[in-house]
Amino acid sequence: MHTHAVTQPESDPVIDLLGLTVRLGKREILSDLKISLSGRAVGLLGPNGAGKSTLIQTLLGFCSVAGGTARVLGRDISRQRHQVRSLVGYMPENDALIANMTAVSFVRMMGELSGLPASAALERAHEVLFYVGLGEARYRTLGTYSLGMKQLAKLAQAIVHGPRLLILDEPSNGLDPPARQRMIRLIRDMKDSGHMHILLCSHLLRDVEETCDQVLILKKGRIVHYANLQEERSSERRFVEVETFGNDTGLAEDLQHVGCECTVLSPGRLRMTVPAAFELKEIYRLAAGRNLQLRRLNFRRDTLEEIFLKAMQD
Amino acid sequence: MAVYKQTYKAYAGPLTATWPRFLILTRYSYSRLFKSRLLVIFLVVCLFYPVACAAFIYLSHNAKFLAMLGIPAGQLLSIDSRFFYYYCVVQGAMTYLLTALVGPTLISPDLVNGALPLYLCRPFSRLQYIAGKLSALLALLSLITWVPAVILFLIESSVTGWDWGAENLWMACGLLLGLAVWIVVVALIALALSAWVKWKIAAGALVLGVFFAGAGFGSAIDSVLRTRNGALIDLTQVIHTVQADLLRFDAGTEITPTSAWIVLAITAALSLALLVRRLRAFEVVR
Numbered sequence: 001m002h003t004h005a006v007t008q009p010e011s012d013p014v015i016d017l018l019g020l021t022v023r024l025g026k027r028e029i030l031s032d033l034k035i036s037l038s039g040r041a042v043g044l045l046g047p048n049g050a051g052k053s054t055l056i057q058t059l060l061g062f063c064s065v066a067g068g069t070a071r072v073l074g075r076d077i078s079r080q081r082h083q084v085r086s087l088v089g090y091m092p093e094n095d096a097l098i099a100n101m102t103a104v105s106f107v108r109m110m111g112e113l114s115g116l117p118a119s120a121a122l123e124r125a126h127e128v129l130f131y132v133g134l135g136e137a138r139y140r141t142l143g144t145y146s147l148g149m150k151q152l153a154k155l156a157q158a159i160v161h162g163p164r165l166l167i168l169d170e171p172s173n174g175l176d177p178p179a180r181q182r183m184i185r186l187i188r189d190m191k192d193s194g195h196m197h198i199l200l201c202s203h204l205l206r207d208v209e210e211t212c213d214q215v216l217i218l219k220k221g222r223i224v225h226y227a228n229l230q231e232e233r234s235s236e237r238r239f240v241e242v243e244t245f246g247n248d249t250g251l252a253e254d255l256q257h258v259g260c261e262c263t264v265l266s267p268g269r270l271r272m273t274v275p276a277a278f279e280l281k282e283i284y285r286l287a288a289g290r291n292l293q294l295r296r297l298n299f300r301r302d303t304l305e306e307i308f309l310k311a312m313q314d
Numbered sequence: 315m316a317v318y319k320q321t322y323k324a325y326a327g328p329l330t331a332t333w334p335r336f337l338i339l340t341r342y343s344y345s346r347l348f349k350s351r352l353l354v355i356f357l358v359v360c361l362f363y364p365v366a367c368a369a370f371i372y373l374s375h376n377a378k379f380l381a382m383l384g385i386p387a388g389q390l391l392s393i394d395s396r397f398f399y400y401y402c403v404v405q406g407a408m409t410y411l412l413t414a415l416v417g418p419t420l421i422s423p424d425l426v427n428g429a430l431p432l433y434l435c436r437p438f439s440r441l442q443y444i445a446g447k448l449s450a451l452l453a454l455l456s457l458i459t460w461v462p463a464v465i466l467f468l469i470e471s472s473v474t475g476w477d478w479g480a481e482n483l484w485m486a487c488g489l490l491l492g493l494a495v496w497i498v499v500v501a502l503i504a505l506a507l508s509a510w511v512k513w514k515i516a517a518g519a520l521v522l523g524v525f526f527a528g529a530g531f532g533s534a535i536d537s538v539l540r541t542r543n544g545a546l547i548d549l550t551q552v553i554h555t556v557q558a559d560l561l562r563f564d565a566g567t568e569i570t571p572t573s574a575w576i577v578l579a580i581t582a583a584l585s586l587a588l589l590v591r592r593l594r595a596f597e598v599v600r
Contacts, residue, residue: 060595062595092432097427097432098427113339124325159322161325162323196322
């Protein structure tokens with residue numbers, strides 16, 4: 001019997017966490033996670049032990065759920081595990097290759113195990129190995145590959161069957177700068193192809209910032225922050241940071257009265273979001289009114305590093 | 315998509331049925347196994363005895379050949395349950411040597427290389443994984459055990475007369491069941507041990523050790539405790555008891571067929587449980 005690869009309506013959430021709780025032994029690793037993620041590329045951040053890998057393994061059906069549930073592309077991870085796995089490609093963090101197989105036979109085997117007929121799997125294996133940049137080395141055994149090539153081979157096996165969701169666990173681990181750039185470019189290309197969603201788990205904030213639209217930050221098994229980077233990037237709001245000299249008490253209130261969202265970072269330092277039609281000379285006018293000197297005025301937005309560090313402090 | 319067009323494209327073609335996918339692992343296991351010359355040579359060696367038996371059966375019914383040697387008809391070894399019992403003993407020994415050679419190479423590389431998550435993140439279950447690896451080993455062991463045994467039985471039937479075959483059909487069934495049970499038990503032990511001891515050479519030595527050490531410990535227990543129950547941990551004696559019982563032959567073993575069947579069932583269940591417990595996508599550190 002033959003079936004066809006399943007497609008998913010774009011409007012549905014990619015990952016829906018519905019009070020997901022996971023225990024390993026007596027420890028609660030994930031606690032009551034509730035969020036709906038529908039971005040093309042979602043970054044998963046958190047310090048060591050935050051539960052990132054456990055979340056990935058739970059979505060893949062490797063860990064049993066202690067409470068709540070989750071849905072991947074509309075399929076329940078407990079009751080429709082088989083369907084979920086058909087739609088997902090997974091690139092693990094650790095070494096996970098069979099050393100004495102050639103890249104092409106390894107990727108082909110993984111394609112066949114995902115349900116591709118043998119001839120289609122062979123064709124796809126060649127295609128994806130060329131796509132990730134291992135075309136010339138595809139007949140070499142995986143044991144002879146460098147670390148960067150092994151990462152690319154792991155990526156190839158994850159996309160050989162054309163998954164709807166690609167889960168990448170630390171894809172740029174151990175890569176030198178050119179290899180990292182190549183990996184980031186591939187991830188962005190796959191995201192932009194419109195054929196797949198990406199869940200990227202990484203310690204490197206720059207990787208996430210360069211590739212993801214949404215960011216989910218975990219800490220001690222709980223969601224501590226969610227940011228839609230795409231919305232922030234596309235918003236017309238401007239982010240301004242000012243440094244003043246003198247007694248700035250009351251300046252923040254004045255700025256809020258003229259429509260700015262203002263945060264006092266430290267005495268003499270304010271950060272604000274200004275509306276689209278806002279004229280910056282208004283800031284100078286308010287400062288002059290309070291007899292304050294403006295020492296510096298920068299346009300900037302929160303970097304992911306700042307978002308992350310703030311989430312860790314909360 | 316042509317290979318030179320380096321853009322990502324999703325797969326939208328047909329998918330195969332789920333249940334026979336375990337055979338993919340069997341196929342790939344063979345392509346790796348038969349790259350080993352040692353294995354191919356040993357497999358040929360394992361077939362020497364069945365070929366010799368076939369030749370013996372054919373020549374013992376060849377009047378011209380017997381006359382040439384000056385042997386009166388009926389003076390040679392008769393083809394009966396005794397003949398097939400000794401076939402089981404010889405091929406049984408070859409079975410665990412072949413298992414010790416092949417068994418650990420099937421699962422250990424996947425565990426050593428951490429490849430299990432790659433298999434299990436696909437629509438492919440742990441049971442399918444075990445079935446795929448087990449099929450590879452069972453098919454190979456069948457080739458040197460029950461398949462030649464059935465061929466020998468058919469040769470004897472054809473040269474003696476099909477009435478002999480019909481009368482002794484129970485012997486063919488006993489031969490088939492006795493050898494099939496043995497290869498299933500040995501294969502499960504080998505896969506379980508290689509899943510726990512990831513190093514191939516150590517796992518192979520351990521497979522052999524289970525059989526040789528079992529015999530040694532069994533004798534020691536018998537001597538120290540002055541019982542006959544020590545033979546229950548000697549798997550070779552256990553399977554010989556079962557095979558002799560199925561072939562209605564008195565092999566003079568020390569244990570009853572019932573207790574031998576129970577030991578085999580416990581061993582197989584224990585091996586399967588160990589295997590299922592070990593084969594996980596990741597290890598939980600409690």
